[in-house]
Amino acid sequence: MNKKSTIQRIKLQRLDSLELFSASNSNKSFPLHYHETFCVSVIEKGAFIENSKTALQNSLLISNPLEIHKNSAFQNLDYSIKTLYISKDIFKFALGKNKVNNDFLLQNLITNNFLFDKFNQLSNQIIDSKNSFDSDFETNFIKFIEKIGQFKSNKKNTSNTTEPTWLENTKQYLKTNLAQKISLETLANQTKLDKFQFIRAFKKQVGLTPFQYILLSRISLTKQLLQEGNSITETALDAGFYDQSNFANYFKNYVGVTPRNYQQSFNILQD
Structure with missing residues (x-):
């Protein structure tokens, strides 16, 4: 550059x-x-x-x-x-x-x-x-x-179609357990599928692998926590990242900047 x-x-x-x-x-x-x-x-x-x-x-x-x-x-x-x-x-x-x-x-x-x-x-x-x-x-x-709003697309919105019960339950489980270590085996067992069947079914429904979805959910949570002024170490742990280096690398890969730079560059304008 x-x-x-x-x-x-x-x-x-x-x-x-x-x-x-x-x-x-x-x-x-x-x-x-x-x-x-x-x-x-x-x-x-x-x-x-x-x-x-x-x-x-x-x-x-x-x-x-x-x-x-x-x-x-x-x-x-x-x-x-x-x-x-x-x-x-x-x-x-x-x-x-x-x-x-x-x-x-x-x-x-x-x-x-x-x-x-x-x-x-x-x-x-x-x-x-x-x-x-x-x-x-x-x-x-x-x-x-x-x-x-006048430039409406003619495409059909497929993201709001009714999800199968197993997927709703999986997403809810992930939402409440992001801070914990989550294994594919645990998720698959809840759906009564083997690990590879679960991965294929999840990606077909969501468009992302379970790993990608979990990672994005954790990144989204860390952005919120950093905006609220939480420390980087606490933020990483609260979102399920137990390796600070991995957290920083994943965060920069998806957000474009390091967690510290993100927190420093985020201004909140009040009324």
Whole structure:
């Protein structure tokens, strides 16, 4: 990379904990993962690949909630990107609950100068806000959501289909036991499948292996704990990471920065 890579994260208490991620001059790749929110990104420099789609400079890239994807730089060249993590509840508020149902998906790639300019205006206002916002910020943000909501995808949302009971039980078990050592044998025994049958069945249903799903769940928990100001050592143990080096490597692989840099760069803007 020719220039120093920088990263910034800002989380607001307003607008259902709206979060902004900003990375410049990066060529970081991200393995398979998903988000609970809509992720709306603008590519300010270079190109950014998501699955089989390539988002070019000045375009918008959107990941829908629970949409499994991986990202990489185009030909390992630097890119600069800003991402807003927007909850489905914000879309429901802006567009109406009758329009934002379980099948509501946005197009993954959008080329629209108005949306691009409005995104940059809003994201720069968040970065420069220093805990204060123009009175029109929320109004302009809702107008942005209303506009982007017009780019609805025709794809069928498969992430909200009814899960088999064994999968619901497995996810619940994982949620309540993340801090413990979890073996595939234990999970498989609960479903009355052998280990390899369980792995195949889980990946077919979820799109991730059990290991990938557990790892993402733990990373998600550590992000929350770090945001709350917990120490890195306590965070790792509370999420089931018993090797500090492995935790740091996994965290950087999925989040892009070390746990310490993540905690230091995460600002919480209050009303």
